[in-house]
Amino acid sequence: MPLTRKAYRAAILHSIADPAEVGIEASYEYFEDGLLVVDGGKISALGHASDLLPTLPADIEIEHYQDALITPGFIDTHIHFPQTGMVGAYGEQLLDWLNTYTFPCESQFGDKVHADEVADIFVKELLRNGTTTALVFGSVHPQSVNSLFEAAEKLDLRMIAGKVMMDRNAPDYLTDTAESSYVDSKALIERWHGKGRLHYAVTPRFAPTSTPEQLTLAGQLLTEYPDLYMQTHISENLKEIEWVKELFPERKGYLDVYDHYKLLGERSVFAHGVHLCDDECARLAETGSAISFCPTSNFFLGSGLFNLPMAEKHRLNVGLGTDVGGGTSFSLLQTLNEAYKVMQLQGARLSPFKSLYLATLGGARALRLEDKIGTLQPGSDADFLVLDYNATPLLSYRLKQANNIAETLFVLMTLGDDRTVQQTYAAGALVHQR
Ligand code: GUN
Numbered sequence: 001m002p003l004t005r006k007a008y009r010a011a012i013l014h015s016i017a018d019p020a021e022v023g024i025e026a027s028y029e030y031f032e033d034g035l036l037v038v039d040g041g042k043i044s045a046l047g048h049a050s051d052l053l054p055t056l057p058a059d060i061e062i063e064h065y066q067d068a069l070i071t072p073g074f075i076d077t078h079i080h081f082p083q084t085g086m087v088g089a090y091g092e093q094l095l096d097w098l099n100t101y102t103f104p105c106e107s108q109f110g111d112k113v114h115a116d117e118v119a120d121i122f123v124k125e126l127l128r129n130g131t132t133t134a135l136v137f138g139s140v141h142p143q144s145v146n147s148l149f150e151a152a153e154k155l156d157l158r159m160i161a162g163k164v165m166m167d168r169n170a171p172d173y174l175t176d177t178a179e180s181s182y183v184d185s186k187a188l189i190e191r192w193h194g195k196g197r198l199h200y201a202v203t204p205r206f207a208p209t210s211t212p213e214q215l216t217l218a219g220q221l222l223t224e225y226p227d228l229y230m231q232t233h234i235s236e237n238l239k240e241i242e243w244v245k246e247l248f249p250e251r252k253g254y255l256d257v258y259d260h261y262k263l264l265g266e267r268s269v270f271a272h273g274v275h276l277c278d279d280e281c282a283r284l285a286e287t288g289s290a291i292s293f294c295p296t297s298n299f300f301l302g303s304g305l306f307n308l309p310m311a312e313k314h315r316l317n318v319g320l321g322t323d324v325g326g327g328t329s330f331s332l333l334q335t336l337n338e339a340y341k342v343m344q345l346q347g348a349r350l351s352p353f354k355s356l357y358l359a360t361l362g363g364a365r366a367l368r369l370e371d372k373i374g375t376l377q378p379g380s381d382a383d384f385l386v387l388d389y390n391a392t393p394l395l396s397y398r399l400k401q402a403n404n405i406a407e408t409l410f411v412l413m414t415l416g417d418d419r420t421v422q423q424t425y426a427a428g429a430l431v432h433q434r
C-alpha cells in the first residue's frame with residue numbers, strides 16, 4: 001500500500017561522510033529551517049524549507065516541529081534480543097557473566113509464548129530509543145529469530161538477525177550441534193532473508209563455543225548465500241583471548257581463527273575488538289569487515305577501552321553497538337555519552353559529528369546499507385527521528401545556552417536518552433510516539 005506524500009519541517013541534521021576522512025565541516029548537512037519530504041516510504045526531497053515549499057503541491061500535509069531536530073534513525077550494530085530480561089546484572093566479567101546470568105536467561109527462548117512476548121518488548125524498546133535498524137543476536141533456538149522477525153515485519157522495520165550457533169562450552173540445555181545449527185540456520189535464511197526489509201546473519205556466538213566443524217559450516221553458509229551477514233564476538237576480554245589460544249593453538253590469534261574458517265568479509269561484523277592489534281585491524285579492513293564499538297558494555301563488564309583512532313588509521317568500518325544485556329542502555333545517545341568518555345580516558349576526543357556519524361551513516365556503512373539507511377538523502381528509506389529539545393526541564397534549559405548545532409548535538413548526546421525521542425518513523429510510518 002503506497003503511503004501518502006507528507007512533509008516534515010524542523011531543524012534537520014544528517015551525516016554525509018566520515019569526519020575522519022573529510023574533516024568535520026564536510027561531514028554533515030544542517031538545515032536550520034529544513035524540510036523533509038516523504039513519499040511511499042522513501043525520502044523524496046531534503047532541503048531548506050524556503051527552497052522546497054514553493055515546489056510542493058498546495059494540499060500536501062506538513063508537520064511542523066518547533067524546538068526539535070530531525071535526524072536519521074539510529075543504527076545499533078550489536079545487540080542481544082534474548083538478554084532483554086537480564087540487562088544490568090551485577091558484578092561479573094565476561095565468562096562468569098555468561099554462565100551466571102546470560103545462559104539461564106537465554107534458555108527460555110525455545111518457548112514461543114515467551115519469545116513472542118520479549119520480541120514485542122524488545123522492538124518497542126528499540127523504537128522508543130530511536131533505533132530503526134539493529135544487527136541482533138537471537139538465542140540458540142530458531143524460535144527466537146522467528147519471533148523477532150515477526151515483530152519487525154509487522155512494522156516493516158529494516159532488521160538483521162540470526163540464530164546463535166553454539167555446539168560446545170555451554171550448558172547442554174543451550175547447545176546445538178554443528179549439523180543442526182547448519183540445518184536450522186538454513187531454514188531461517190530461506191524463510192526470512194530478503195523478505196521485505198529483513199536480512200539474515202549467520203551467528204556463531206564466539207570462537208570458544210563453536211567446534212571447528214561448526215565454524216566450517218558457518219563459513220559454508222556464507223558461500224552458499226553470498227549476501228548474508230555474519231556476526232560474532234572478538235577480543236572483548238583478556239581471559240576470553242587466553243581461552244581462544246588454548247582451544248585453537250594452531251592459529252596465530254583470535255582473528256586468525258575466524259579468518260581460517262572464512263568468516264571475514266564485507267558483511268561480517270565483529271563485536272568489541274577491544275584488544276585487537278594493528279595487524280588484526282589491517283586484516284579486518286582489507287577484507288571489508290566491520291567492528292561494533294560497544295562502550296557501555298565494555299565499561300560494565302570491565303573489558304577495556306576500544307581504540308577508535310587505531311580503527312580509523314586502518315579505515316576500518318566501525319558501527320556503534322549497545323550490546324544489551326552486557327551493555328546497559330538501549331539508547332544510542334547514552335551509548336555515545338559513554339563513547340566520549342572512552343576516548344577521554346585514552347587522551348583523545350570524540351566530536352559530536354563523529355558521534356552522529358557512528359550512530360547513523362557509520363553503522364549503515366558497517367552493514368553495507370548506506371544507499372538505504374543512515375542518511376536523509378533522497379532515495380533513502382524514510383527511517384527518521386524527531387528529537388525534542390524540551391524533553392526534560394534540564395535539557396530544555398541547557399539547550400537554551402547552546403550557541404550552534406555542534407553544541408546542541410553534543411548536549412543531546414550527553415543529556416539525551418529515550419525521553420529525547422519524541423517520534424520514530426520507519427519506512428515513512430509513525431512507529432513510536434512518546
Ligand atoms: N561473548 C560471547 N557471548 C557474548 C555475549 O552474549 N555478550 C557479550 N558481551 N560477549 C559475548
Ligand code: ZN
Pocket residue numbers: 078079080233271323326
Ligand atoms: Zn554481544
